[in-house]
Amino acid sequence: MSQECILSGMLSVTGKKVLHMDRNPYYGGESASLTPLDLVFKHFGKEPPKGDDVYGRGRDWNVDIIPKFLMANGQLVQLLISTGVTRYLEFKSVEGSYVYKRDGKIHKVPADEKEALASSLMGMFEKRRFRKFLQFVQEFDENDPAKWQGVDPNAMPAYKLYEKFSLDENTQDVTGHALALYLNDKYMNNPCKELISRCKLYSDSLSRYGKSPYLYPLYGLGELPQGFARQVAIYGGTYMLDKPNLKIRYDEQGKVVGVEDDKGDMARCDVLVCDPTYVPEKCKSIGKVVRAICILDHPIPNTKDAPSVQIIIPQNQVNRKDDIYVCVVSNTHQVCPKGFYLAIVSTTVETSSPEQELKPGLDLLGPILEKFVSVSDLYEPDDDGKESRVFITKSYDATTHFETTCIDVLQTYRRITGENFDPSKIQRQSEDGCQQEQQEQ
Amino acid sequence: MPRFKLKLKKRPKTAKLENQDSGEVLMAPSLRMASGVPNYKVILCGEYGVGKSSIFRRFLNNTFVVADTKKTTIGLDQCTRSVDIGGTEVKLTLWDTGGMERMSFIGSSYYRGAHAALLCYNSNNKETFTILSQYILDIVMNAEGAKIFLCGNMADGSEDKEKVDDGDLESFMTECEDVLSGVYSVSCKDNLGLDEMFEDMAKVLHTDSLNRMTIRRDLIRPGETPELNEGSTGKKRSCC
Numbered sequence: 001m002s003q004e005c006i007l008s009g010m011l012s013v014t015g016k017k018v019l020h021m022d023r024n025p026y027y028g029g030e031s032a033s034l035t036p037l038d039l040v041f042k043h044f045g046k047e048p049p050k051g052d053d054v055y056g057r058g059r060d061w062n063v064d065i066i067p068k069f070l071m072a073n074g075q076l077v078q079l080l081i082s083t084g085v086t087r088y089l090e091f092k093s094v095e096g097s098y099v100y101k102r103d104g105k106i107h108k109v110p111a112d113e114k115e116a117l118a119s120s121l122m123g124m125f126e127k128r129r130f131r132k133f134l135q136f137v138q139e140f141d142e143n144d145p146a147k148w149q150g151v152d153p154n155a156m157p158a159y160k161l162y163e164k165f166s167l168d169e170n171t172q173d174v175t176g177h178a179l180a181l182y183l184n185d186k187y188m189n190n191p192c193k194e195l196i197s198r199c200k201l202y203s204d205s206l207s208r209y210g211k212s213p214y215l216y217p218l219y220g221l222g223e224l225p226q227g228f229a230r231q232v233a234i235y236g237g238t239y240m241l242d243k244p245n246l247k248i249r250y251d252e253q254g255k256v257v258g259v260e261d262d263k264g265d266m267a268r269c270d271v272l273v274c275d276p277t278y279v280p281e282k283c284k285s286i287g288k289v290v291r292a293i294c295i296l297d298h299p300i301p302n303t304k305d306a307p308s309v310q311i312i313i314p315q316n317q318v319n320r321k322d323d324i325y326v327c328v329v330s331n332t333h334q335v336c337p338k339g340f341y342l343a344i345v346s347t348t349v350e351t352s353s354p355e356q357e358l359k360p361g362l363d364l365l366g367p368i369l370e371k372f373v374s375v376s377d378l379y380e381p382d383d384d385g386k387e388s389r390v391f392i393t394k395s396y397d398a399t400t401h402f403e404t405t406c407i408d409v410l411q412t413y414r415r416i417t418g419e420n421f422d423p424s425k426i427q428r429q430s431e432d433g434c435q436q437e438q439q440e441q
Numbered sequence: 442m443p444r445f446k447l448k449l450k451k452r453p454k455t456a457k458l459e460n461q462d463s464g465e466v467l468m469a470p471s472l473r474m475a476s477g478v479p480n481y482k483v484i485l486c487g488e489y490g491v492g493k494s495s496i497f498r499r500f501l502n503n504t505f506v507v508a509d510t511k512k513t514t515i516g517l518d519q520c521t522r523s524v525d526i527g528g529t530e531v532k533l534t535l536w537d538t539g540g541m542e543r544m545s546f547i548g549s550s551y552y553r554g555a556h557a558a559l560l561c562y563n564s565n566n567k568e569t570f571t572i573l574s575q576y577i578l579d580i581v582m583n584a585e586g587a588k589i590f591l592c593g594n595m596a597d598g599s600e601d602k603e604k605v606d607d608g609d610l611e612s613f614m615t616e617c618e619d620v621l622s623g624v625y626s627v628s629c630k631d632n633l634g635l636d637e638m639f640e641d642m643a644k645v646l647h648t649d650s651l652n653r654m655t656i657r658r659d660l661i662r663p664g665e666t667p668e669l670n671e672g673s674t675g676k677k678r679s680c681c
Contacts, residue, residue, distance in 0.1 A: 026548075027548050035549075059582065072663070077663045077664075080663060080664070081663055081664035086662055086663050086664050086665065087519060087662070087665075088550060089550075089662065090553075090554060090660045090661070090662060091660070091661040091662065091663065092659060092660060092661060093659075093661065209661060215661060215663070218553065218554070218660070219549075219550070219553055222549075222550075223550045223553070226548035226549070226550035226551075227550060229541070229548065230518070230539050230541065230548070230550070230551070233539040233540055233541045234517070234518045234539040234540070238543075239541065239545045240545060241545045241546070242545075
């Protein structure tokens, strides 16, 4: 999965020798993009449509199993830049970010002041209060108490901060879920420091490329693990795909000694990094996520025909505990033929009929040509790797951006190496360096 | 069908190197879309050991590494060079495989957005030549619209029966008549024909692109793309 790919990249550019094995015959595991379209049907156990042209040319489809957007100023972008992987990739902005209100309508999260003035997201007076709040967030400096306006970011809970600016419940929903991108309302009682920095991330990301704070790579997310794989390869790491039935070997103390493939060949290692699916016995389930990948032949209604959007349905607005997310991408990001749209609706499972929980999201899409629904378990490691030297990442959560994934990556890196990832320690390659390495081989 | 003979005459170098300081490699200004100079992505394709990296290294810094044993690629895998074609500056960015073909396969992402593929074979090893039709398939599948150029490396080699001769070349070219945009013969060892090859490819690519006007301007590469709000940081920002 993606975290392992990023970690391979980070470890190899800081001088570790990496062997990356994958049971799948493609790069990236769960973070791959499936192509051609027939493979998507097969992946979800469906019969591909007979006849050639129903969905255009099959290989024009690159369908993410788990779609996510990148925050333009977020941690994944920083990691892509610091590891140099950015040079293998091309991105485009996502056109718009929308939020759902109780009335059943979706509203554009304004991207600038002009849009804000015209928005029916909130009333005139509320807009003024909200603007004050955003100015406070923008000017907030953790290290300068003079700018705190009496707010102790480490003590004041988030809901108190809303109270301070007299924001109504509706605005709190927009702020906490569409800007700060919280999955649910558990943050309300936590210190407001995090809320402030999340709002800041949103507006910093928005100001980078204008239309929305989100970026998405051309040809789908599957490009990301491939980019990291390439970086690992040029730093001397080795990739082996299509390695099913890998067995992890331990010594008497339970410390990992290597990985054995189905031919009995053993690759020895001091440290093993993997996702929960390779070591279910060392993980615990923490919930489920339901996702529906939908093929459409039209843009999402009420989005001004935007070729790519994100819609957030805050939990409160539909009487749930967790938000529902809708991600839409299309031909402008080279993930499907012209005239088609890919919409993915996802949420954290709360009931015993998960597909039904997606209904508020699915209802926004208009007619759906094809729908692939899957429920996946979320796992978290039960082993910190201190003794076993096996470092396990977390499953992808329901969020539609990579911020939580990156926190997991950075924490895992720290657990493995005992230090924080320091981009300045990256061994840059010069022409000479490239030749020196060759001779060492 | 143009065909380019190996020119033995040495000419003054027309291509200049980009600044390859360690930091600059990652942030090559040439890749910025705002620079306005057209930049064409060229990928190297071909069997393990035909000298793709030798071609890359000639392109990168005009050196040739003598090695007794074959070595796989470790190091830089991307390099941009300016080429002057009749007074117009264009840029070529050459991509090397990074040696990924050694243990696994080259992912589709390598091919994405390539304007051209340089299909390489070893002139003294027929096997590396006959397998090329498979590579053409890969390129056509993964890099739609990319121009394909053929490059016989190690043209310095002696005559032997394994050598790819003019007859082989003729029949291959007849076979894929419409596919090849240029055919070259080079020697990395003796540094023959390389600059001419790059210059000619740049010419073909640039002419083609002028005819099609396909330069996209809304692509974003974090860290290399100038930011929108630069210069207006003093202004009040508000998203609602």
